Amino acid sequence: MKNRLKVLRAEYDMTQADLANRLDVSRQTVNAIEKGKFDPSLPLAFKISNLFKLPIEKIFEEEML
């Protein structure tokens, strides 16, 4: 799944550690999500959505095969 997490984080001037602290996850998890290596659970996706005040579909995009 593709996502705009890195771009949004830059817009909000946050480091990966800052975002990890806000989401209560490890920096490794934020990094893995940004790189598309790990898809977050629905609760975490909602947390991200609430933090950036955007609907989930504006942050995450399904990769079509």
Place this chain on the structure above:
Amino acid sequence: MKDTIGNKQVIRATKILAVWTFLWVGSMALGTFGPKFIWNENTTLTIIGVIINAIFGAGMIFANIRHLNSLDELQRKIQVEAMGVALGVGVVGGLTYSMLDTTNLMEGDAEISIVVILISITYAITLAIGQIRYK
């Protein structure tokens, strides 16, 4: 990295798990070598040693569950994958090893410690691979 409430919980749960693991390993050594080297085959003391070891083992299991619950979802995924592979390798490898013994294809008796070592090494390697994969 800043210490969040979540991080503190992970550190605390890891320390508690380490203490229970240490107690379990220590009581295992005591229960194994105590009868011969400390209490001269006294049955009552041996039974107490075995019971204490089982209690510490149960404590370690609960500490491990608590540790898993303290992790975030990616860390938990890495742990569960490592445990799954270790369990699979342990069952398959253990039964193959046992078959080698029962069919007399190997010299000597199969030792449970070999299976424990196999599971431990597999878990450690798979955990390291998971950490690198999601780095």
